[in-house]
Amino acid sequence: MSIAASARSTLVRASKASSVRALGGLTAVRTKYTLPDLPYDFGALEPHISGQIMETHYTKHHQTYVNGINDAQEKFAAASSPAEKVELTSLIKFHGGGHVNHSLFWENLSPTSKAGGAPPSGKLSEAINDTWGSLDGFKGKMNTALAGIQGSGWGWLVKDNTTNKLSIITLPNQDPVSTTQYTPIIGIDAWEHAYYLQYKNVKADYFKAIWNVINWQTGEKRFSS
Amino acid sequence: MTEIYTLPPLPYAYDALEPYISSQIMELHHSKHHATYIANLNKALSSPKASNTQSLVHFNGGGHINHSIFWNNLTPASSEDAKQSAAPFLTQAIERGFGSFSDFKTKFNAALLGIQGSGWGWLIVKDGKLDIITTKDQDTVPEETTAIFGVDMWEHAYYLQYLNGKAAYVENIWNIINWGYAERRFTGHADGEFRELKAML
Numbered sequence: 263m264s265i266a267a268s269a270r271s272t273l274v275r276a277s278k279a280s281s282v283r284a285l286g287g288l289t290a291v292r293t294k295y296t297l298p299d300l301p302y303d304f305g306a307l308e309p310h311i312s313g314q315i316m317e318t319h320y321t322k323h324h325q326t327y328v329n330g331i332n333d334a335q336e337k338f339a340a341a342s343s344p345a346e347k348v349e350l351t352s353l354i355k356f357h358g359g360g361h362v363n364h365s366l367f368w369e370n371l372s373p374t375s376k377a378g379g380a381p382p383s384g385k386l387s388e389a390i391n392d393t394w395g396s397l398d399g400f401k402g403k404m405n406t407a408l409a410g411i412q413g414s415g416w417g418w419l420v421k422d423n424t425t426n427k428l429s430i431i432t433l434p435n436q437d438p439v440s441t442t443q444y445t446p447i448i449g450i451d452a453w454e455h456a457y458y459l460q461y462k463n464v465k466a467d468y469f470k471a472i473w474n475v476i477n478w479q480t481g482e483k484r485f486s487s
Numbered sequence: 488m489t490e491i492y493t494l495p496p497l498p499y500a501y502d503a504l505e506p507y508i509s510s511q512i513m514e515l516h517h518s519k520h521h522a523t524y525i526a527n528l529n530k531a532l533s534s535p536k537a538s539n540t541q542s543l544v545h546f547n548g549g550g551h552i553n554h555s556i557f558w559n560n561l562t563p564a565s566s567e568d569a570k571q572s573a574a575p576f577l578t579q580a581i582e583r584g585f586g587s588f589s590d591f592k593t594k595f596n597a598a599l600l601g602i603q604g605s606g607w608g609w610l611i612v613k614d615g616k617l618d619i620i621t622t623k624d625q626d627t628v629p630e631e632t633t634a635i636f637g638v639d640m641w642e643h644a645y646y647l648q649y650l651n652g653k654a655a656y657v658e659n660i661w662n663i664i665n666w667g668y669a670e671r672r673f674t675g676h677a678d679g680e681f682r683e684l685k686a687m688l
Contacts (some may be wrong), residue, residue: 413624
């Protein structure tokens with residue numbers, strides 16, 4: 263199982279365990295989330311994403327979301343009233359979402375010396391062409407969507423689970439993609455911390471450059487899953 | 488295209504807030520980020536019938552208002568205005584409203600660090616009562632409230648200097664709050680500001 267898939271299923275398991283405890287007062291062993299291994303070195307995405315950005319992003323930001331979800335989960339388990347639990351759901355969504363989103367993101371990036379930047383093939387490629395005319399047509403629309411995010415957030419290429427159609431969505435902050443509705447194919451982090459040290463306010467250059475390190479092989483696997 | 492809104496000059500040099508906010512941050516923040524909100528606001532206003540005009544005016548107009556207040560509610564640490572004694576009425580109201588200045592600061596810092604994503608933290612007054620609120624993205628403080636001072640919690644406000652260490656940014660910004668300006672806003676001098684633009688948000 264991929265790191266991201268395992269992160270997702272752990273999150274689901276954990277929330278189920280919490281509900282069981284909440285309803286039945288059972289004691290269950292809580293799963294502690296941990297930072298997944300990065301599948302390449304910090305400097306491996308240079309010059310498109312700097313080693314300093316990758317290191318800070320992974321060891322500090324992602325770690326903070328992991329700590330945050332573990333902490334929120336513990337507080338949720340200890341909370342005695344429904345009101346206290348409801349109060350904690352925002353933290354669970356934020357930090358849990360941050361953990362899920364970053365886990366997916368690391369895996370849909372790759373050095374150009376490996377899969378990075380090589381265009382998609384097969385069914386995913388066909389679906390992109392059917393929807394946007396060409397890969398470049400899709401990239402243009404995705405970059406416009408990313409540039410239009412007002413604040414922190416993410417852009418996603420997603421597959422609708424019912425119709426199998428591709429579309430582009432953006433989500434604020436760390437809101438995760440609804441996996442009942444969609445399968446996330448490729449995610450792009452549009453938080454300032456994802457690019458600021460290298461690109462400063464010129465985020466359009468980051469959105470242009472990131473296509474050189476997009477791992478379409480991961481995208482294909484997700485698309486056909 | 489007529490330039491309706493223009494970038495206000497910064498009331499101090501880019502390096503004047505060092506070491507608490509670096510000159511590089513201030514220059515980018517003012518000459519690039521704030522300037523872009525204004526450029527995009529003017530652009531949105533020039534095509535009022537586009538389907539996303541309202542959202543663009545709300546976001547970019549809010550960005551212009553928020554940054555305009557922010558520059559003025561900061562001041563070099565060596566200035567007289569950076570001393571809390573420059574805000575006697577406000578200090579009294581803070582102590583009355585929050586128990587003590589230290590309790591207020593703790594609560595304000597917690598609010599800033601609790602923002603999930605981009606946004607601002609504000610000390611506001613509404614019907615004579617002080618409160619701490621946060622606004623997301625470039626939302627401005629609600630109608631009928633006056634911002635006394637604000638702290639920008641977008642990552643671009645601190646990242647080049649503090650990276651992910653936003654708690655240190657939040658702690659350091661207290662050295663450069665312009666209490667003289669905050670006192671003037673508290674005593675009614677901000678009434679009616681940005682009236683026309685606020686009505687469009």
